[in-house]
Amino acid sequence: MRNIIFSFLALILLPAYMSGQVIKGKVLDKDGIGIPGAMIVAADSKTSTDTDFDGNFNINAKVGEVLKISMVGFDALSVPATAAPMSIQLQESKDTELKEVVIIGYGTRKKIDNTTAITSLKAEEISKTKVLNASQAIQGKAAGVQVISSDLPGSTPSVIIRGLGTALGGRTPLYIVDGMPTENINNVNTNDITSYEILKDASALAIYGTRAANGVIIITTKKGKGDKVSVEFESFAGFRAPLKKVKMAGSNKYSHYSNSALQTTTFSQDQPVNTDWFDAITRTGSYTQNNVSVSGASENIKYFFSLGNYQEKAILNGLDYSRTTFRSNNEFKISKKLTLNQNFSFGSANSTPKPLSAFTNAYKQSPIVPVRFSNGQYGVSYVGADGFAGTSGSSFNNVGNPVAQLDYFDEEQRSITLQGGLKLDYDILKSLKFTSQFNGEYYSWKNYNFEDTKTIWQSNNNPGQLSSIIYPADKNINLLTKGRNQYFNWNLSNYLTYNKVFADIHDIELTAGIETSVRGAREQLTVARKNVNADSNYWSLAGVDYVGTVVNYRDEVFNENKIASYFGRFQYKLMDRYLFTGTIRRDGSSNFGKDYRWGTFPAFGLGWVITKEEFMANAKGIDLLKLRGGWGKLGNQNVPLNNQAYSSGLTYYLGGSILNEGTTINSQVDPSLSWEITEETSAGLDFELLNNRLKGSFDVYDKTTTNVILNTRPYITSGISNSSPAHVGEVSNKGYEIALRWDDKLTDNLSYWVGGNFSNNKNELTGLKDATLAPITGGDLGNGQWTKLLDNTSVGKPLGSFYMYEYAGFDATNGKMLYYTATGAKVTQDALDANADKKYVGSILPNSTYGVTLGINYKNFDFSVDGYGTSGAKVYNGKKAQRFTGENIEDSLATDFWTVNNTTASKPGPFNQVPVASTYYLESGDFFRINNITLGYKIPLKGEFLNSCRIYVNAINPFITQKFSGFSPELNGNGDPYGTQGIELDAYPTLRSVVIGANLKF
């Protein structure tokens, strides 16, 4: 409106002043404060100038000539020049990222002034997808960040930022929750999060030194705002079901296949039972979440309370999970100079876990076995003379009844996480601030697991309930295992921030501080007792000594870890467009030997806001161009340790009856063992085009971890056979990231956006020092076969590489599977040479990940879609590869397998041998999935009481396109690239969820 008035005034005065003269004026923001550094361009007069520190300017121009005023963070404005001193008010850009602030660790920075690669995600992005852990919700939303999640309740997604740089070390990014360093955010209610910042490049990360190599995620929770009390309710409820199922053979096809395999007629071709084991162990899952928060602010106090409850009945029978969270964040302005922030959170999780191997057993168990026999006993795999499953007969496979497995599995886990902190900000001077922050985290966990040993034995061995089969008297009736686990971590940091602008153009910010982080000793107590009372109320009686029934007792205290640090950062901005950041951190870690525990991690970043240059002033359609780049060095201190220990138990009789104790040291230690070091050089370009409607960025990086720790074997003559960690490897990650987003507002009622990001990363083990590695043979299938390897031959391959035989089709004459030897011959598995014929056949790591997003807001409706995909990864169909004789097969195999009458079948003939790990079971992990579709409607309200009410429907993971024939190509497994990650074995399937919810604000 004011702009219009100005324009109008200018128009009236226009004729009087047509000749060139000095035009004076002042550029102001909406509060009337002068804006320094704004650019004034008089296009006709070919002159330009900047405003001074107070926002004043003088420019040679003609009265009435159009002046273009621009400033980063504000909407550009064109006004005619006037003879009278002009007063030009700029409107801050509404949704441009330019004025956004990013959190950079021990401070904040305007995004435009930041020289590093940081992805900043706001509350809406995180709480939109209705999942438990915020990291799962950000999948596909940040370029360069790969999230491998699982829908198993309470599971922790793997987050890999710009590629995997370690094989044995910790892979988890460092999470900083309101200043507290932590490894897991399962206790953080996503509704409490206000921002989720991902620090990606070394120049951003170096301020976190020796814990930064896997990236840092800074989570900030909400604070009170506004001037009145605001109450918000958020509730949703949803149903969950597997996104994709694998079709198994039915009873008759199973019988046909198994008879062919055994070359017998063991199984009748007309089965009375056809059990769908997957259906038998699963149910429709449901989950709900309810949150209430109270927040507000007065002159001196900001407050925020929230209470949340999450409940899930998982699709696996009996698996329930619930979490209750409470948070209180308060800010007290004690005096003009002193501000105190306090935060506290309580998180309690309860769950009744169930073994995921039930999924594998359901896959493998024969459909001819009933869930229960007619006598009420659980079905077992006995086949009688009639060719049907029965309570007696011969056992035809070693698979348990998965329904019985779940029913008998009785475990409960409870955990409590308390986090809290105090932060004191003191403005010593206008330009100098002192900050002191203390945070603590207490965690306590307990569980019990009750095994009804005798009943299980009877169920497995005596389904016919014969009196002749008697449980061995010397065995336990039952077994109760109880565990307790706890720790306390704390963190203290003190730092000074100095910020001043010199001579109008030199903007300096200095940060210097010290910090200590203590990861307290983990205490773990495990007691296993036999023959406890069947009634769980009487498991822990007062005054009873259980010594006679204790079968196992462990009382462990794991080593404490302390870090002491100094850090400093220098940020310099010249003329608002030339940016420099220098960072240094010096960390000492108690994990390492005295002479090797201190390390220095420097970094620098450079930035150039090109659009602030005069020569760009007239560039049409370009609102922002910023070039940035940097270099830095990071550490990963979470590596296998080199604690040398005495080991005992080497007892020996020296002739008589006295057993003498022996002690030795059975490990060799590399005293120079220290953190893994990652160096990264990166560059990026940020741009905003076409009136800020098209925004994007492009990043490239080259990251090398130079001293990757792997286990090496000492020389044989050292007499130490245990391998020990040493710095021997080098891993490279090179990649690029593109992010683009188009936002437009067509009318006041209709706006839309469409965006996407694409990341490509090339991971490679580039070198190994001359050392005898203890090979990592990973991806164990539990049947004597393993699928992954890292040893001296792995140089040039990506981490997480599969290593196995290459399938060569089957022999049409006998249906036997064939494999290529090293020389290219096709042989059966018995003729393979384990040392020569295996090959590297791809990795679990994808080359590319991508995300797409689009959305429309029309009147009170909002609609958005988010998708995510990966390509280039391999996955191993572990459950299928584990299949053994007498177990079920997939329908596609049962309908077209080799027999003497069907030699041109697409699948090999039946076999009764454990198949070797081969590419027959290796499949493409490429997929594209719609992660979320949201449709919301804001009910128009006029009431004083209820301010806002939005109802919404979400579809989570509604669609997927995948090449993998199993349940889900997204396989986090145990999160270890050399464990079950990328292998579908005992894996929880990805779920499709439909959610309905409402958000109310009072």
Place this chain on the structure above:
Amino acid sequence: MKKIYISIFALSAYFFSGCSNDYLDVDQTESISTKDIELFNNDAGAATFVTAIYSKFLDWNMTSFSWIGLSSIASDDADKGSSPGDTGSDKDLMDALTYNASTPSTSEIFAANYEGINRCNQALSIIPQLDKADPALRARLLGEAKFLRAFMYFTLVKTYGGVPIIDHLPNPSSEEDRVMQLTRKSSDEVYAYIESDLNDAIAVLPNKSEYAASEKGRASKGAAYALLAKINLYQKNWQKVVDNCNLVTGYAIVSDYASMYKLAGENDAESIFEIQGTGSVPAKGISGYSNTQGARGAGGWGWGFNTPSQSLVNAYETGDVRKNATIIFAGTTLYDGRVVPLTVENPRYNYKAYSSAFTDGWETDVNIKYLRYAEVLLMKAEALNELNQTPAAILLLNQIRTRAGLGNTTAVSQGDVKTAIWKERRVEMAFEHDRFFDLVRTGQAVAAFAIDGKTFVAGKHELFPLPQAFITQAGGLSTQNPGY
């Protein structure tokens, strides 16, 4: 005011840096830190490091299946045994002398002995620091460690020839120690090193009689002299053999040969040094030693490896009591009444590995006689004969023959007496892991293996191959034995 804040801050940072190194010294809680030597600074603590060395001799890779393969199955005394299709991973190769540098049995023995040597070096490095332990005890323990180190270097040198001498705990980042670990020394240097260790041991070790009954298994002065005599024997240092044999005192040959291989005969008057196994709970026996050699098949109790060869059976003279004390024949009844039926898979088994009380146990009460007085007499006899004191040699030889229920030797000439002693060694010490090395030492190997139907390649088979893994690690610092 601001200056005060800044100074406080600077001061606290300075203070922080000053104490932070101590601050970062975190006590190890999940395992016993090797820095915490004080925990062992007492008599019992000092002894534990030496017990660990003895304990090594019970390990599977040290004294069991691989050692059986290398020292016994490879010799002309024994065949692989077991089922024809069961190779025992490589025992068929050991039997046929077709092993190579990658054969597990030859590799394991190399690694296992260095594991034991490492424990000796640990004891020798740690015990002197334990100043609160009794000095006399510490001295004795160091002597035991040196005896055991000599024992293992002797095994290595007779098996592989010259090997690297690891005389202290290597520092993994020291180049000098790297070279030490990877460079073979000559066999003469190894023998000299063994002699020096034994001389140190002799100086401090007590006589066997001075040990309490429950400690008879410890290395004694007599054991060190006997081992030294055997080293002298291998180096053909005849006078020293005689001198050192004369210093082995306080022992006597027992009257009943068979009794030595029963529980009652453990650590008897003839015994100088044994590897001690106990089968009763908690069992600490030589891992799998009895079981791998136990009779196989119906009526048997073990894997059936290392069966006495026909060549050995033929070596016993008629009436030699040692034959039935050494060999279990299928279809016979054992001393404890156990009947070994004819249904077992092999005609003969090793009696000296048989445990009556823990027959099929994995860890049994069977001991291995490593040095006994009968051998001392035979070594002395051999040396005296070489020193042209043949009549004295014959007297000693006849002592052994008499105990075996045989008449006096008919050999008279120096050459015949030498052969007679060698033959006596074979039957006296059969299945005591001496034969292969004795054949090489005495130069009888080619002929003896020919009789047994195997080809011993002179210039090659005198030594076993070093593990390929070691040659690879050595990267040119060490070379493989000829022929492999």
